[in-house]
Amino acid sequence: MSGEAITSFNTVWVVMAAAMVLFMEGGFSLLEAGLVRTKNAVNVTMKIFVDLTVGALAFYLIGFGIMFGSDWGGFVSFDLWGAAESLKLSIDLPLPAYVLFQLGFAVAVISIISGAVAERMSFKAYILVALFVAAVLYPISGHWIWNADGWLARLGMKDFAGSAAVHAMGGFSALALAYAVGPRRGRFNSDGSVNVFAPSNIPLASAGAFILWFGWFGFNAGSTLNAFDANLPSIALHTSLAASAGGASSMLYTMFRYGKADPSMTMNGALAGLVAITAGCAFVSSYSAIVIGLLAGLFVIWGTLAVDKMKIDDPVGAVAVHGVNGLFGTVAVGLFDTQAGLLTTGQTRLLLVQLLGVAVVSAWGFAVSFVLAKGLKATVGLRVGAAEEEEGLDMAMHGIPAYNDLERFSDQPEARLLETYGVTVGRERAQFDA
Known part of the structure; x- marks a missing residue:
C-alpha cells in the first residue's frame, strides 16, 4: 500500500475517533443533567457548551502549543502555536487531524470538573475555569507525560490514553474546586450525615453513560493514531471489558451490601472501569483488564463515601470516577503491564515511575485549582447567592427551565x-x- 493511502486511512480513522471523543460531551451533558436536580439541568448543559466553545478555542490557540511545543528542561513549553507546527509524529498523519483529536481530550478534562461543582458555581467563574484549564493547567502536566521531551515521558511513564493526564488531573482539580466552592445548601447536617438530593432523571443519566461508553472507543483505540495498528482491536476489547467489569462489581456490591442495585453507582462503576483501563489498555492482557475494571467498580463506591465523609459535595461522583480511578488505573499499569508489571514480571521500576507520575499530576491539578478558586472567589466571585441557588441556576443564570x-x-x-x-x-x- 502506498504511503499516500496509509496517510489517508490514518486521517479518516483519527478524525472519526476525534468525532467520537467530542461526542462524549453529549454524554457528559446527559449524565450530569440526569444526576442533578431538575432546576439545574439546563445549567450543567450550558457548562458543557462552555467546554466546547471557550475551552476548545483556548486549547487550540494556547494550550496545544504549550503541550506539544519544544520545551525548557522537560517541564514547560512557551513556544505556543508556532512551535507546534514543527511537531514530528511517529506515523503518517496530518497535523490538523492530530490537533482535533487532542482538542477532544482537553475538552473532556474541563467536563470532569463541571459535574463536581454543579448546582452552585457561578457561571462566569466557570467560564474562567474552563479557559484556564484548557489553556494552561492541563497542557502543562500533559506536556510532562505526552510530549516526547516531557520529564515523565523520559522517565518511561506509561499513560496510553490519559488515566493520569486527563482523568487523575481533572478529578483532583475537580476535588479542589468542589471543596473551595463548598457544598450545596442542606447537603450535610451538623453531625456529618448526608442528605440525599434526588436526581432529576435516571434514564437520561443512563443515556449519557451509554454515550460515554461508546465515545471511549474513540478515546482509547483512537490513541493508536494508526488505522493499521495491530493492537487496535485488543485496545477496544480491553476498554469494553473493563467497563463491563466495573459496572458489574458496582451493581453487585450495592445489591448485596444495601439490598438494592443502585443505578447511579452501576453507571459510575462502568465509567470507573473505563477511566481505570485508559492508561493500560494497550499494555495489559484481557484478563487484567477485567480485574482492573472489577476493582475500579469497588473503588468508585468507596471513593464516593470518602468524599462524603470529608463533607465535600460532588453531585455526580466525578472525583471518585475520574480522580480515584485515574490514579488507580495509572498505578495498575505498573502492576499488570505485560512487559514490566510487578505482578506479571516481578519488576518494580515501572510501578515506581507510575506512582511518581500520577502523584505529581494529581497534586498539580489539586494545588493549582485551589489557588485558582481562591483567586476567583476574591475577584469575580466563585459561588452564586443563596437566593439563586434556591431558585435553581436554570432560571437564575439562563432564564429557562429544563422542562x-x-x-x-x-x-x-x-x-x-x-x-x-x-x-x-x-x-x-x-x-x-x-
Whole structure:
C-alpha cells in the first residue's frame, strides 16, 4: 500500500475517533443533567457548551502549543502555536487531524470538573475555569507525560490514553474546586450525615453513560493514531471489558451490601472501569483488564463515601470516577503491564515511575485549582447567592427551565409566564396577537 493511502486511512480513522471523543460531551451533558436536580439541568448543559466553545478555542490557540511545543528542561513549553507546527509524529498523519483529536481530550478534562461543582458555581467563574484549564493547567502536566521531551515521558511513564493526564488531573482539580466552592445548601447536617438530593432523571443519566461508553472507543483505540495498528482491536476489547467489569462489581456490591442495585453507582462503576483501563489498555492482557475494571467498580463506591465523609459535595461522583480511578488505573499499569508489571514480571521500576507520575499530576491539578478558586472567589466571585441557588441556576443564570411545565403557573397572566421563562419569541407573538 502506498504511503499516500496509509496517510489517508490514518486521517479518516483519527478524525472519526476525534468525532467520537467530542461526542462524549453529549454524554457528559446527559449524565450530569440526569444526576442533578431538575432546576439545574439546563445549567450543567450550558457548562458543557462552555467546554466546547471557550475551552476548545483556548486549547487550540494556547494550550496545544504549550503541550506539544519544544520545551525548557522537560517541564514547560512557551513556544505556543508556532512551535507546534514543527511537531514530528511517529506515523503518517496530518497535523490538523492530530490537533482535533487532542482538542477532544482537553475538552473532556474541563467536563470532569463541571459535574463536581454543579448546582452552585457561578457561571462566569466557570467560564474562567474552563479557559484556564484548557489553556494552561492541563497542557502543562500533559506536556510532562505526552510530549516526547516531557520529564515523565523520559522517565518511561506509561499513560496510553490519559488515566493520569486527563482523568487523575481533572478529578483532583475537580476535588479542589468542589471543596473551595463548598457544598450545596442542606447537603450535610451538623453531625456529618448526608442528605440525599434526588436526581432529576435516571434514564437520561443512563443515556449519557451509554454515550460515554461508546465515545471511549474513540478515546482509547483512537490513541493508536494508526488505522493499521495491530493492537487496535485488543485496545477496544480491553476498554469494553473493563467497563463491563466495573459496572458489574458496582451493581453487585450495592445489591448485596444495601439490598438494592443502585443505578447511579452501576453507571459510575462502568465509567470507573473505563477511566481505570485508559492508561493500560494497550499494555495489559484481557484478563487484567477485567480485574482492573472489577476493582475500579469497588473503588468508585468507596471513593464516593470518602468524599462524603470529608463533607465535600460532588453531585455526580466525578472525583471518585475520574480522580480515584485515574490514579488507580495509572498505578495498575505498573502492576499488570505485560512487559514490566510487578505482578506479571516481578519488576518494580515501572510501578515506581507510575506512582511518581500520577502523584505529581494529581497534586498539580489539586494545588493549582485551589489557588485558582481562591483567586476567583476574591475577584469575580466563585459561588452564586443563596437566593439563586434556591431558585435553581436554570432560571437564575439562563432564564429557562429544563422542562416545559407551564401548567404549574396557570394562575398567572400570560405576560408573567413569558417573563418567567424568558421566551422572547413567545413574548413577541403575544404582542402581535394583541
